[in-house]
Amino acid sequence: MPVLIVCISKEHGSTQKVAEVLAGELNATILQPDEVDVESLSDYDLIGFGSGIRIARHYRELRDLVTRIPKQQQKRSFIFSTSGLGSKMWHSSLRKHLVRKGCIIQDEFWCKGIDTYGLFGLLGGVNKGRPNEQDLAEAADFARRLLNG
Numbered sequence: 001m002p003v004l005i006v007c008i009s010k011e012h013g014s015t016q017k018v019a020e021v022l023a024g025e026l027n028a029t030i031l032q033p034d035e036v037d038v039e040s041l042s043d044y045d046l047i048g049f050g051s052g053i054r055i056a057r058h059y060r061e062l063r064d065l066v067t068r069i070p071k072q073q074q075k076r077s078f079i080f081s082t083s084g085l086g087s088k089m090w091h092s093s094l095r096k097h098l099v100r101k102g103c104i105i106q107d108e109f110w111c112k113g114i115d116t117y118g119l120f121g122l123l124g125g126v127n128k129g130r131p132n133e134q135d136l137a138e139a140a141d142f143a144r145r146l147l148n149g
């Protein structure tokens with residue numbers, strides 16, 4: 001089953017760590033948004049979309065990619081992120097775009113990532129060491145559930 005993971009991880013590489021665990025379980029190719037040939041998405045049975053969160057949304061590069069992809073025929077997809085304070089609630093904008101494009105969101109994964117935004121940076125960051133081993137083990141479980149879903 002060809003699986004693609006589109007990931008952009010700009011701050012601390014936190015979302016990339018999650019993407020690599022997911023890719024290991026799913027035997028997936030990881031590409032950055034600017035490496036994706038939007039016409040080739042039909043080659044994949046499952047596509048994951050992930051990034052860190054900036055001001056309550058996935059990174060612009062990922063959202064821009066989704067606006068460029070052609071309408072899909074019920075493409076199995078999943079969403080993931082790391083963020084400082086949030087949760088899957090930050091997924092709503094990307095989720096809406098993907099659903100409009102004809103994607104079926106099979107599941108979503110989120111975990112904490114080290115956050116050095118604003119005052120947090122002055123304090124040396126919050127969520128130091130995240131994602132940790134437990135987070136990455138949960139990411140692997142998530143990927144296995146996707147395979148069985």
Ligand SMILES: Cc1cc2nc3c(=O)[nH]c(=O)nc-3n(C[C@H](O)[C@H](O)[C@H](O)COP(=O)(O)O)c2cc1C
Pocket residue numbers: 008009010011012013014015016051052053054055056057082083084085086087090112113114115116117118
């Ligand atoms: C400018 C900026 C804005 C951010 N906005 C949010 C936010 O709205 N909500 C949140 O929970 N985390 C926010 N964060 C924290 C990042 O989402 C978090 O550090 C994430 O794990 C970074 O992922 P990356 O290392 O994969 O790029 C923000 C960080 C920065 C630098």
